[in-house]
């Protein structure tokens with residue numbers, strides 16, 4: 001017999017796996033993962049993905065369970081205990097800036113800078129030494 005936490009997990013997983021509308025091959029979970037992957041892989045803004053979601057809603061049947069925002073996609077994934085965590089990567093893919101390496105300013109293997117050099121300082125960039 002499964003313990004209560006496993007039952008809850010499977011219940012949530014089954015809910016997230018429901019087709020987004022009758023006959024659809026995609027689920028709420030698959031759409032959420034695709035959206036979060038798009039945001040990560042192509043640095044897409046949250047606003048542009050919300051616009052894309054609106055386009056999906058406009059062409060989908062009215063009876064659907066498509067996510068309404070990227071925030072909702074994050075919630076679906078997080079209810080399964082999967083956190084959305086941004087992890088910096090060396091510019092050429094040598095290493096992840098994660099756990100003990102999170103504060104490093106350069107790649108520990110080849111010395112690649114962890115931040116792109118910037119001539120214009122903003123609050124989101126760090127000057128490369």
Ligand SMILES: [Zn+2]
Pocket residue numbers: 090091092093094095107108109110111112
């Ligand atoms: Zn590197």
